[in-house]
Amino acid sequence: MRQSRWQCAVGMIALCVLVGMSSAQTGSPSAAETALQNAARNGQYLFLIFYKEEDAATQAMKTTLDAALARQGGRCQAFTVRVNDPSEKALVARYGLSRAPMPIALAVAPNGAITGGFPLKITEQDVAGAFVSPGMAACLKVTQARKLVLLCVRPAGSTEALPAGINEVKADPQYGPVTEVVTFRADDAAEAGFLKMLELNPKTNVPLTAVLVPPGQRIAVFEGAFTREQFDQQIKASQQGCCPGGKCGPGGCCPGGNCGPN
Numbered sequence: 001m002r003q004s005r006w007q008c009a010v011g012m013i014a015l016c017v018l019v020g021m022s023s024a025q026t027g028s029p030s031a032a033e034t035a036l037q038n039a040a041r042n043g044q045y046l047f048l049i050f051y052k053e054e055d056a057a058t059q060a061m062k063t064t065l066d067a068a069l070a071r072q073g074g075r076c077q078a079f080t081v082r083v084n085d086p087s088e089k090a091l092v093a094r095y096g097l098s099r100a101p102m103p104i105a106l107a108v109a110p111n112g113a114i115t116g117g118f119p120l121k122i123t124e125q126d127v128a129g130a131f132v133s134p135g136m137a138a139c140l141k142v143t144q145a146r147k148l149v150l151l152c153v154r155p156a157g158s159t160e161a162l163p164a165g166i167n168e169v170k171a172d173p174q175y176g177p178v179t180e181v182v183t184f185r186a187d188d189a190a191e192a193g194f195l196k197m198l199e200l201n202p203k204t205n206v207p208l209t210a211v212l213v214p215p216g217q218r219i220a221v222f223e224g225a226f227t228r229e230q231f232d233q234q235i236k237a238s239q240q241g242c243c244p245g246g247k248c249g250p251g252g253c254c255p256g257g258n259c260g261p262n
Contacts, residue, residue, distance in 0.1 A: 006136075006197035010143065010216025030087045035079040040110045045076035045131065050083050050092065051103040058103045061122050065105060068127035075131065107131075113141035136194045138182045139212055148179040148235075149212035153195065155204050156187035163207050168228035175231070213238060 029037065032048060039046035047065055051058040065078050083092050083102065092098065095106065100119060107116035107130035115137060116130035132140070135151070142149045150166050162183065170176045184191050186202045195202050198210055198218060206224040211234060213219055220234035 006194070006216060006218060010140070030091060032079055032081045032088055032091050035077070036108060036112070039077055039108070040112065043110050044074070045110065045115075046108045047076060047078045047127070047130075048106045048108060049078065049080045049103055050095075050097055050100070050106070051080065052083055053102075057120060061103050061105060064122055064124065065127065068122075068124040071124075072127070109137040109140070111137050111141050113137045114144060115140060133190045133194045135182060135184045135188075135191045136197070140216070142180040142182070143212060143214045143216050146178075146214045148175070148214075149210075150179060150181045151198075151210040151212060152181065152183040153191075153200055153204065153208040153210070154183065154185045155206060156185060158185065158207070160207070163209055163222070163225050165222065165226035165228060165231060166209065169231050172228055175228075175235075211235075 036046055036048075047069065049058070049061055049065065051061075062078075062080065069076050069078055081088050081091065083097060095114075097104065102119075104117065104119040105122045105126075106114055106118075107127075109115050109132065111134075115132045116126060118126050139149050139151060150169060152162055152166060154160070162181070166181055169179055170181065186195065186200075186204055186208075192202060200208050200210060200221065204223075209222040209226065210218055211220040211222075211231065213235075217238070219238040220231075222230065
């Protein structure tokens with residue numbers, strides 16, 4: 001099956017770094033965690049450089065990143081993290097970097113989503129490509145938390161309520177806790193590229209609801225109204241289609257390996 005640009009983008013991030021976004025933080029924040037909090041507060045991206053030694057590769061990554069960020073007009077900051085620093089142990093574990101090749105740079109959006117992972121080296125093109133739309137960042141954050149996304153794209157100028165099926169899914173005891181809703185309008189210029197990635201029609205006259213499952217596969221698109229039963233059918237079909245029993249890897253195809261009622 002041909003992958004959409006969205007799937008390819010998510011796949012590249014997943015290949016670069018295993019993101020574990022669900023770990024709770026306890027105690028006082030480390031220096032890197034404080035930098036993340038400050039960047040989020042200021043609506044900025046933060047590029048984290050994780051390294052073991054101040055070797056040539058680490059220095060080259062810092063130099064390239066500093067030069068690239070200087071051209072971004074305050075949209076982002078950079079912060080270095082030594083992976084064997086005891087104070088940063090929780091953050092390294094949170095992002096699953098214990099076995100990652102070093103150095104590695106992670107691009108973190110203001111909402112906490114990882115929008116790029118660059119092991120060993122980084123280019124200015126990598127930096128530019130790490131900036132994504134708010135809608136894409138929202139979807140990435142949900143799928144990186146190993147949850148499902150109901151992305152509702154409303155027609156231009158629409159003030160109608162969300163399709164009833166979205167509320168049915170959110171109210172369902174099986175799906176509700178592992179499903180998040182993201183919505184924006186089809187005429188939102190900032191989301192034009194994301195719509196193209198997802199192969200969704202920006203001139204739609206009805207709400208389009210795309211179903212995204214971890215790590216970022218688009219398994220269905222509902223045009224207009226849909227029901228919880230139709231959603232359930234698509235989830236089960238995706239489990240059967242990706243591999244026997246829906247077990248594509250740790251945790252299966254969906255959160256907990258259990259995307260629908262047993």
